[in-house]
Amino acid sequence: MSASLPPSLPPSLPPSLPADRSEAAFTDYKLPLAREHAIAEANRCLFCTDAPCVNACPTRIDIPQFIRKISTDNVKGSAKTIFEANILGMSCARVCPVEVLCVGACVYNNMDSPPIQIGKLQRYATDAAFEKDWRFFEAGPDTGKSVALIGGGPASLAAAHELRRFGHRCTIFEKRAILGGLNTTGVAPYKMRADQSLREVDWILSIGGIDLQLNTSIGEQIALADLESTFDAVFVGAGLGADSALNIPGESLPGVVGAVQWIEHIKRAKATLDGVSRCVVVGGGNTAIDAVRQAIGLGIPRVTMLYRGSEAGMSGYQHEWDAAKQHGAIGEWKALPVAFEGSGPSDTSKVQRIRCQRLDDAKKPIANSDFTVDADLVLVAIGQSKLGQMLGSLSGITIDKGRVVTDATGYTGRTKWYAGGDCTNGGKEVVNAAAEGKAAAHAMHDFLMTTKRT
Amino acid sequence: MADRDINTSTKPDLRVNCGGINAPNPFWLASAPPANSGLQVQRAFEAGWGGAVWKTLGTPIQNVSSRFGGHTIRGVQGAGFNNIELITDRPLETNFREIAETKRLFPKHAMVVSLMVETRQEWQDIIKRSIDAGADGLELNFGCPHGMCERGMGSAVGQEPKINQEITSWAVEYSTVPVLVKLTPNVSNIIPHGIAAKRGGAHGVSLINTIKSIIGVDIDRFVPEPRVGGLSTNGGYCGSAVKPIALHMVAALAREKEFGLPISGIGGITNWRDAVEFILLGSSSVQVCTEVMLKGYRIVEDMIDGLENYMQEKGFATIDQMVGKAIPAFSEWGDLDLNYETVAKIDASKCIGCQVCVAACHDGAHQCIHPTTNGTRVPIVDESECVGCNLCQIVCPVPGCITMQPVTNGYQPATWNQHVHDGKSLRPKKGAH
Numbered sequence: 001m002s003a004s005l006p007p008s009l010p011p012s013l014p015p016s017l018p019a020d021r022s023e024a025a026f027t028d029y030k031l032p033l034a035r036e037h038a039i040a041e042a043n044r045c046l047f048c049t050d051a052p053c054v055n056a057c058p059t060r061i062d063i064p065q066f067i068r069k070i071s072t073d074n075v076k077g078s079a080k081t082i083f084e085a086n087i088l089g090m091s092c093a094r095v096c097p098v099e100v101l102c103v104g105a106c107v108y109n110n111m112d113s114p115p116i117q118i119g120k121l122q123r124y125a126t127d128a129a130f131e132k133d134w135r136f137f138e139a140g141p142d143t144g145k146s147v148a149l150i151g152g153g154p155a156s157l158a159a160a161h162e163l164r165r166f167g168h169r170c171t172i173f174e175k176r177a178i179l180g181g182l183n184t185t186g187v188a189p190y191k192m193r194a195d196q197s198l199r200e201v202d203w204i205l206s207i208g209g210i211d212l213q214l215n216t217s218i219g220e221q222i223a224l225a226d227l228e229s230t231f232d233a234v235f236v237g238a239g240l241g242a243d244s245a246l247n248i249p250g251e252s253l254p255g256v257v258g259a260v261q262w263i264e265h266i267k268r269a270k271a272t273l274d275g276v277s278r279c280v281v282v283g284g285g286n287t288a289i290d291a292v293r294q295a296i297g298l299g300i301p302r303v304t305m306l307y308r309g310s311e312a313g314m315s316g317y318q319h320e321w322d323a324a325k326q327h328g329a330i331g332e333w334k335a336l337p338v339a340f341e342g343s344g345p346s347d348t349s350k351v352q353r354i355r356c357q358r359l360d361d362a363k364k365p366i367a368n369s370d371f372t373v374d375a376d377l378v379l380v381a382i383g384q385s386k387l388g389q390m391l392g393s394l395s396g397i398t399i400d401k402g403r404v405v406t407d408a409t410g411y412t413g414r415t416k417w418y419a420g421g422d423c424t425n426g427g428k429e430v431v432n433a434a435a436e437g438k439a440a441a442h443a444m445h446d447f448l449m450t451t452k453r454t
Numbered sequence: 455m456a457d458r459d460i461n462t463s464t465k466p467d468l469r470v471n472c473g474g475i476n477a478p479n480p481f482w483l484a485s486a487p488p489a490n491s492g493l494q495v496q497r498a499f500e501a502g503w504g505g506a507v508w509k510t511l512g513t514p515i516q517n518v519s520s521r522f523g524g525h526t527i528r529g530v531q532g533a534g535f536n537n538i539e540l541i542t543d544r545p546l547e548t549n550f551r552e553i554a555e556t557k558r559l560f561p562k563h564a565m566v567v568s569l570m571v572e573t574r575q576e577w578q579d580i581i582k583r584s585i586d587a588g589a590d591g592l593e594l595n596f597g598c599p600h601g602m603c604e605r606g607m608g609s610a611v612g613q614e615p616k617i618n619q620e621i622t623s624w625a626v627e628y629s630t631v632p633v634l635v636k637l638t639p640n641v642s643n644i645i646p647h648g649i650a651a652k653r654g655g656a657h658g659v660s661l662i663n664t665i666k667s668i669i670g671v672d673i674d675r676f677v678p679e680p681r682v683g684g685l686s687t688n689g690g691y692c693g694s695a696v697k698p699i700a701l702h703m704v705a706a707l708a709r710e711k712e713f714g715l716p717i718s719g720i721g722g723i724t725n726w727r728d729a730v731e732f733i734l735l736g737s738s739s740v741q742v743c744t745e746v747m748l749k750g751y752r753i754v755e756d757m758i759d760g761l762e763n764y765m766q767e768k769g770f771a772t773i774d775q776m777v778g779k780a781i782p783a784f785s786e787w788g789d790l791d792l793n794y795e796t797v798a799k800i801d802a803s804k805c806i807g808c809q810v811c812v813a814a815c816h817d818g819a820h821q822c823i824h825p826t827t828n829g830t831r832v833p834i835v836d837e838s839e840c841v842g843c844n845l846c847q848i849v850c851p852v853p854g855c856i857t858m859q860p861v862t863n864g865y866q867p868a869t870w871n872q873h874v875h876d877g878k879s880l881r882p883k884k885g886a887h
Contacts, residue, residue, distance in 0.1 A: 039529055042529075043528045046851055047813075049809035051808075052831070108806070
């Protein structure tokens, strides 16, 4: 991928969020529920036994219980039920693909009735907690143990909060200047803005006893061995690396940029989109759909998703793509980019078009099917690199296709070392990271409080 | 093309005669705020109401604010309702002028005037004025359980059969139109009170009036509701939530052989279904207040055509054919067949897997519905333990998913009375270990 950013983006990111950053133009696409609506919706909940929605939630929030508490105006109790299971309950309420998780499991779907709007109800309760600044948890009595957490995203935050409740000291090492991981830098702003993520981070950190080492890269500035010797346990919540590249000619032309990198820029800085009128997003996953919707939201007149598979075959959620289409997104299916081109063969000033081949149903190129798609901004959303190799020098830790391998508790197989979140699951939802971070915290607690694990 | 009602020729006759008071249909406004003034009652009649019992007349009073309280049940506002409003606060002359005007405009509608005064002379005077204004009938308010009873009227009269009978006899003596006595439910047994009205010469009774109640408490101010400044008082409870109490009292009088007067049923009637239930248990007209207060007069449209459709479907040509139709099946517990046995059946094709029945049965009944172990979420009923209590059917959100099915157990019918007196054998108990 290009080291040079497209001219539309600022060359560097500020350490705090400027008020005029591009994402400030976005408003929530899902409006909050007013109290009356929340209570009415809560009263529809059947209070299922062994509720399918709970089983569909990676963090096992007691959904019927928190909804019942909303129905009685016990919003504080409701918020506590949510946060007890998932300290990132506020961001999960906004960013979870509830259609395929809790809401998708609601039994009302089985009787052709609208399922309970669990995500909106969760937002109702958790927003109230933030507005009223309710705090529910305090650190446990100091155990004298300390844990290092690599990465400052959802997995580490969930782990650190749980570890603090047990009384273990925590230090988070984050390579960026800001915390929250993709919640801050990668979530589509119409779901959650960066400032909301940072507010959540502050709220989580308010339990106290979590030291921060920002702008610090483990493996570069601090050696893994030093971490292992200094701390009683280490949690790896490093997330994913840079956007993957297509490795085709012209990819270094200005105007071709990784989608995750581009999204971080519009969330943390002001992008100037002068002269950008045709944006093409390459990929078929949820990052691609997010990028499409953000490009549309920023006012780019023509935004196309270019994917090598069929519309039905994309890995992104269909409900998200349907929403993108409603906002004007165009689909270019079964198209394989083979080169990015400027205005002519020798023009290296700016991307102008993508040369493509048409693919058949087996995703094999069709002979003589070349065509071009005009583009002055290309966002490549074909995945992110895996960071597992950073641990490759540690014996006992297995890396599988770049992912850190753990057991169900988050244990890596090397004494002291645990992991969770995108670096282990390859890139899932915030709620998965929250669940894995919390589970690992419990495993670390067991390890720290009992005899040495071998 | 105009809408054609293919059943026009068989359209049922909704006309009623309740204690000698005739009306085009059984739906009457109860004596309450919706029947407070001429313009209101005229609008109600235009909307389709068959009669109205005018807001109680007496010596006009001064009301408080606020006056009403609502009982919200699982988000349903006004599922129960109470009030501390008293009888009319408008000058009697105004009321009588408007009664006369309304009767002139709607001569075929039932105009019943509710009355509440103290002395025999006052009764004589107000009855004469009511009839002069055009009343088709009178309703003696012996039911109001708040405010007026503190002054020796309303339920203070209705709770004393002797006083009830005496005042009823005055009214009947002075009246040239039918007299209904409105009974209070704030008694342990309604029957002596109905019979007192009968002995006083009443042509019918109406019941129930409201139930003495506190609708709720303001838990921030520590004051019951409805709040009048820093104080509250007990009020009269009504609305949908009181229907079961009203149905019982109506039915208890309807099946009492010594009673035998027409009944105007009141208490939580919100729609035609409720009205049918009251009629089947012995009411020959029904009175509605709370649902009108919550939704307005136009609810009567559905009440009328819902009732008509029901009557057509069941083959009833007149209301009279329906009155008391369910009374023969209203029995004493001791006459119920103890050998009649049902068990719950869950229709797996309808079950949505909420397992609400599992929790209800485990925590609230007899622990016989269990989660399945076969991977589906359709629960299993252990029929050897199921006592046929109905709880699962009541909590199931899917209509028709859980049904209570009779079991052939080989036992002949046997009631408790037959068992005690004739030694009839009973099937083994279930769920009693």
